[in-house]
Amino acid sequence: MKATAKAHTNIALIKYWGKRNEEIILPTNNSLSLTLDGFYTETTVALHEDYTEDHFILDGQPVVGEQYKRVTTFLDLIRKLAGKNIYADVRSINNVPTAAGFASSASGFAALAAAGTKAMGIHLSEQELSRLTRQGSGSACRSIYGGFAEWRMGKENDGSDSYAVPIAPVEHWDLRVAAVILSSTMKKVSSREGMKRTVESSPFFDGWVNSIPKDLEEIKEGIKARNMEKVGSIAEANCLRMHATTLGANPPFTYWHDTTLTVMQTVKQLREQGVPAYFTIDAGPNVKVLYLPENEKTVEKVLREIPGVTDVRLSKSGQGVTYI
Template sequence: MTEKKVRAYTNIALIKYWGKRNEELILPTSSSLSLTLDAFYTETSVSFNADVDQDTFYLNDHLQDTAATQKVSRFLQLFREPAGISSSALIKSTNFVPTAAGLASSASGMAALAGAANLASGLDLNPRDLSLVARRGSGSATRSIYGGFVEWQMGTTSADSYAVPIDDASWDIGMVVVVVNHHEKSISSREGMKNTVATSPFYAGWLESTAKDLIEIKEAIRLQDFQKLGEITESNGMKMHGTMLGANPPLSYWEPDSVVAMQLVRQLRKEGIPCYFTMDAGPNVKVLCRLSDSAKIKTRFAEVFQNDQLIVAKPGPGLQVLTSN
C-alpha cells in the first residue's frame, strides 16, 4: 500500500516572532523573517478512517497522550470541516529534530501536519492558504511552508497574516547549529511570550525596532550583503532576549555553554571569519555564516564542544510530498 507523507523543514527566525495580539488565532504583534534549514525536519502522514472511533496520534512511534492528541485533533478540524469529513484520523509523525528544545520543532511539526492534512482531506490548498492554516497550529509553522528566506507578514486580520517567500538563499548562506541542550525546555515559548508581552517594560521598544530591522534585513538580502544580514540578525535576537530579561519574573533560556558559544563567534569575527549568532526560546545557538566557511567554523567549535553537538545546515526547501510503499 502506498503511503504519502509530507516533510516540512524547520526555520530559524532572523527577525524574531515574540508576542501575539490574538492568542486563539495566533496573530503576531510584529512581522518576522526566517531562514528554512535542511538539517532539521518532520515527516507526517494523515489518514481519515470511518472505522476508527477516535483520532490516534503517534509521534516518533510512541502513542501520544490525550492532551497532545487533542491539540492535533483541534488543528485537523480546520481541514475536516471545510472538506465535509466527519471521520477520525490516524496521524503518524516523526521528528528529525529535538522536540521543544528551541530548534523550531513546532514549526516543522505543524507545517508537516498541515501539509499531510491538506493531502488527506483533498482540499488542495495553495501555499498561501496552507500558510494561513499552518499558523493556527504554530505561528512559526506558517514560514515552514516555504524554503529559503521567508517573511511572515503580521497582517491586519486572520485572513492576511501569512508567510511569503523572499529569496531562495542560494548565495553561500549556511548555519552551524550548536546544540547546547537537546532536552525539552522548562518554560514553553507560548508561556514565555505571553509573560514578556504582559510584563516587560522593554516590549514597546522591541516592536518599534523590529519593524525597522525587518525593512533593513530585506534590503540586505536583496543586495546579498552578508555582513549587514548578520549584524541585523544578531542584534534583533539579542533585543528579543533583552525583553525577556525585563519580564516579571525575568526569563532567560541561556545556559553557560550558550554564552561560551556566543563568545566564540565574536572571537571568530576578530580573526576575520564573518559569522553571527542568534538564539530562540532555548539554550541552543545558531551561527549564521557563509556556507563556504561552515567547515572551519565547525572545526573551531569542535575544540570546545562535542562533535555531535555541532550540525552544519544549508538552506532548506519548502514542503515536500514523499511516497513510500
C-alpha cells in the same frame, strides 16, 4: 484518504515574539526566517471511517496530553474546511531535537497541514496553506516556503491577512547555519508561555515591537544583496533584543545557559579573526551560527572545541513543503 508530506524547520532572523490573538495565533510583529534542510518532519495522515478519535504516533510512540490535543484541534480546522467528520491516524518522524530551542513545531505543523489537507482532498494555494498552518503554530507558517520567508502579521482580526510570503528561494544565496547543541533537555518555559509572559509583563516589550520595521527593511536589503555582514549583524541584534524582553518579564526568565554565552563570545572572536559568523538564538539554550560555505571547516572546528557543546549540526538552506 492518505497523504505524506515533508517540511523543514526554519530559523528566524527577525523573531516572532508576542501574540495579539492567542486563539487563532496572530503575532504582534512581522518575522523573517531561513528554512533549514538539516531538520525536518515527515508526516503521514491516513483517514479511517471507523475511528472515533484521532491517533497520533510521533517517532513510533503514541502521543497523549497537551501535544495530542494541539494536533487534534488542528485536524478539527481541516475537518471543518473539508466539511468531513472523519478521524485520522497521524504518524510523524521528527528529525529535529524536540523542545530544545529548535522549532520542531514549525516543521511539525507545516507537514501536518500539508498531509492533512491532501488526505482530506482539499487543494490550497501556498498562501492558504501558510494561513492555515499558522493556526497550529505561528512559526510553522514560514516553513511552507524554502529559502527566506516573511510572516506578515496582517491587520485584520480574523487572521485572513496573516500568512508568510516567500522572500528569496534556496538558490538565491548559500547561507549556512550551524546548530550548536548544548542540551537536549526540555526547557522550563515553553515559547508559548514565555511569549505570553513577556507580552503581559515586560516593560521592554514595546521597545522590541517598535524596533522591528527598521530591522525588517534592512535585512531584506541585505538578503537581496547577499550581504553577510548586514544580514548577520541585524539578525544578531534582533535576537539580543528579543531575549532582553524576557529579563524584563515578571517573573523574569532567560533561555540562556552559561555555555550559551560562551558560544556567543566565540562567534564574536571568530569575527575578530576575520571569519564572518553571526549567532541567533530561539526560545532555548542552543545557538545557531550563520556562516558562509568557505568558512565551514573553521566554524565547525571552533564550535566543537567549546566545553559544554555536545553536538554541532550543519545545515544549508532548505526547500519548502513537499508531498511524498
